Amino acid sequence: MEKVLEVIELKKSYKKGFIPKSHDVLKGLNFSLKKGSITGFLGANGAGKTTTMKCILGLTFFKEGQILFFDGQSLSGDVKRRIGFLPERPYFYEYLTGYEFLRFYGELSGGMSRSQLNGRIAELLARVDLSHAKDVKLRNYSKGMLQKIGLAQALIHRPDLVILDEPKAGLDPDGRYYISEIIRELASQGTTVFFSSHLLHDAEKLCENLVIIKSGLVIFEGETKQLLSEVDPEVEIIFRENGQLKTKTVMGEAELQVQLSDLVRKGVSVHEVRRKQISLEEAFVEMALRGEKTS
């Protein structure tokens, strides 16, 4: 399967302080994205998510490593034509109307005739439910409307890879749902979506793949369900002893097997084994605490 993005041993450092001292932000990051996948990019504040995205997009220069697009190409004008990006907390040209704004980015991206671009703008405005506000200046848009028009600018040129930095930050549940729907729709059309988020509940529902970073290193890369199964959950064993139902809580698979063998040996009848459903939030915290690379 085509690798849409491949990040290899990415290292980046910044100089900080009055007497500049080098501070490593990315310490050899490795991960890749498959075509048509939705991948969540998770990590605590300061873990290096935004820096990674900026390195990928050529906004920040990195000191070591390699970033390859669409089966081995380096970043170039042609590659940029296939990428869409929505930055975190976007500020747009507030003196432009929604229509002018999309037209500007469409013209910059190139590859469309005037009539094609007009058609695409109308299609996108309808998709993000902003047709009614196409002639309103962006300074009069609400935060949710800005996020939607921001997403539309990222999609104006029908990119193959869409990178979204905290696309749902500060949105109400309606807005979050709307963005999720668009992301799902993109993936169903074969577009690869890579987005960072603090909203783990949303990421859990939306992403089939996850890349989790901590202190500039990838600590997990793989399928969401793999992460959820890797983190040992609580298990309740319900058994009958001396005519009474009793419950025993154990942590993880290994302890469960030990306890079950023990109960069987004693001749106790095991009534039920109930696994607690672990959330991505719990798995993420566990993984971050472990701080070890599991994948």
Add this chain to the structure above:
Amino acid sequence: MREVWVIGKNTYKEILRDRILYGLLVFALLLIGVSLALGELSFAEQTRISANFGLTGIHLSAVILSIFVGSTLVSREIDKKTILTLLVRPVSRVQFVAGKALGLSLVIATLVSGLALVLVAVLSYLGMELNLILAGALIGVLFESLVLLGITLFFSSFTTPMMTVVFSASLFLIGHWLGSLRFFAEKSQSLEFSVMSQVVTAIVPDLENFNWREYVIYADPIPLSQVLWAGVNAFAWFGLLIVLTAFIFGRRDFA
């Protein structure tokens, strides 16, 4: 080139919709208005005084626009992070800087043309015979604005907008005093002063090369060779400064 034009068009729209331009327009119109009133004071020299004052108003407006709007032209995109969505498009950093410069240059040309029409109307009303000398003087204002815009963009690529204004305004003043500096250096006994004056003269564009207001006042035709040479001079300075700006800007991290 398409990218430069698209960014230029957007910059043009941005500045035209900004309030600073209208403040400047009012200031220039006031100066032209005052030129009418001052002209009334002197019966014989009325049109000359009015022409001089009017041209000064247009000149100052263009200079203020170049320096003040130019100082935030790029930094505003960085502060508001709009640059992030621009540079991820197939747009190089050189094209970005060139596009911004083109946009502001078009605004300056629009401002100068608009004010020139007002001045022409005033001077016609006063009975001045209109000729190409006035157009030449206005072209000189445009050339100077172009050089100042290049200087401003260059400083803005590595310092704050406030410092950019200070540096650019200083070079504007020095650029108009180079003739005096040369004169004093020739008279001076000090070797250090002479060397310093030669260095300054070599690295600072002589903005008096674009000042043809006196030709208008004395109704002297501006030699075509002078206009052409000034044009080459202005575009060479502008090109050099844009290349330097793009070079510095190209090495910048947008953290």
